Amino acid sequence: MSTNLLSTSAAIGFGGVVQEYLWNWENQQLRVVYETLGKGSPLLLLPAFSTVSTRLEMGELARLLAPHFQVVAIDWPGFGQSSRPSLNYRPEIYQQFLEDFVKAIFNTPITVVAAGHAASYVLQLAVKQAAFSRIVLLAPTWRGPLPTMGASQQIAGMVRELVRSPILGQALYKLNTTQSFLSFMYRRHVFTDAAKITPSFIEKKWHTTQQPGARFASAAFVTGNLDAVHEQSDFLELVQSLTVPLMVVIGESSPPKSREEMNALVALPKVRSVVIPGSLGLHEEYPAVVLEAVQYFLFSPEN
Numbered sequence: 001m002s003t004n005l006l007s008t009s010a011a012i013g014f015g016g017v018v019q020e021y022l023w024n025w026e027n028q029q030l031r032v033v034y035e036t037l038g039k040g041s042p043l044l045l046l047p048a049f050s051t052v053s054t055r056l057e058m059g060e061l062a063r064l065l066a067p068h069f070q071v072v073a074i075d076w077p078g079f080g081q082s083s084r085p086s087l088n089y090r091p092e093i094y095q096q097f098l099e100d101f102v103k104a105i106f107n108t109p110i111t112v113v114a115a116g117h118a119a120s121y122v123l124q125l126a127v128k129q130a131a132f133s134r135i136v137l138l139a140p141t142w143r144g145p146l147p148t149m150g151a152s153q154q155i156a157g158m159v160r161e162l163v164r165s166p167i168l169g170q171a172l173y174k175l176n177t178t179q180s181f182l183s184f185m186y187r188r189h190v191f192t193d194a195a196k197i198t199p200s201f202i203e204k205k206w207h208t209t210q211q212p213g214a215r216f217a218s219a220a221f222v223t224g225n226l227d228a229v230h231e232q233s234d235f236l237e238l239v240q241s242l243t244v245p246l247m248v249v250i251g252e253s254s255p256p257k258s259r260e261e262m263n264a265l266v267a268l269p270k271v272r273s274v275v276i277p278g279s280l281g282l283h284e285e286y287p288a289v290v291l292e293a294v295q296y297f298l299f300s301p302e303n
Helices: 055-065 091-105 118-128 153-164 168-175 179-190 199-209 214-222 232-240 256-266 287-299
Strands: 005-007 017-025 028-037 041-046 069-074 110-115 132-138 246-251 271-276
Touching: 017 091, 028 055, 028 091, 041 055, 041 118, 055 069, 055 110, 055 287, 091 118, 110 118, 118 132, 118 232, 132 287, 153 168, 153 214, 168 214, 179 199, 199 214, 232 256, 246 256, 246 287, 256 271, 271 287
Parallel strands: 041 069, 041 110, 110 132, 132 246, 246 271
Antiparallel strands: 005 017, 017 028, 028 069
């Protein structure tokens, strides 16, 4: 495994220093892009897994946090500006990546702010070792879209392999990443303010989905192959096993099934929580509200 850091002058970011972390998985080197902004104690920002996943969705939140922390935001392997090889994307990849990245970049336990599906990976690492000093989960989820809709593992697997296929898969992927479809999905369960879903905003999201190899990790997420746990009880058990402070931020307009899962999480003892405007994309839509909701938790010496 390599921990070389290379500057990336051509990368588009949110105003920080953009670098590359070269990481080996099964004898294949992956280039993982991350961005650092601010000075102070380190804080790791992990974007949600999605077809449009990128560290830029954390950009405004990173800028708001930068006066207080040294903020590091990543593009997950297979997403954003990171390498997107045709791997069989599965939880083991992201479990090992997160462990290796945290170990290579930070030398003390850090604060982590994780959105969506990143929650399970953060919790698993926190239970495994003292990687984090405090954890904030933003609209946490643990089950991919197709399983949430009731698709069996067999059906989800068939869809995944279909999207991975060379010709038909590319065609199906393009149909499901048109700008009109992305706009529909944002209006349905990502943003709550339709005025923010502008043509230029959607065009940027669309551009992310059209990068070479983009369909592989995306198909894995949508079909549940990036679900690090498969039962609600396993997810809640991770939370119950934590020894560090945890805060959960919930969007008041979250989809019903996701909201039920979040409610079960925050009902556990010692889990701090707050409900704010927004849905699954609350960290991008309402970054200032998110910061206001979590600032006491982040800055209080009691945590």
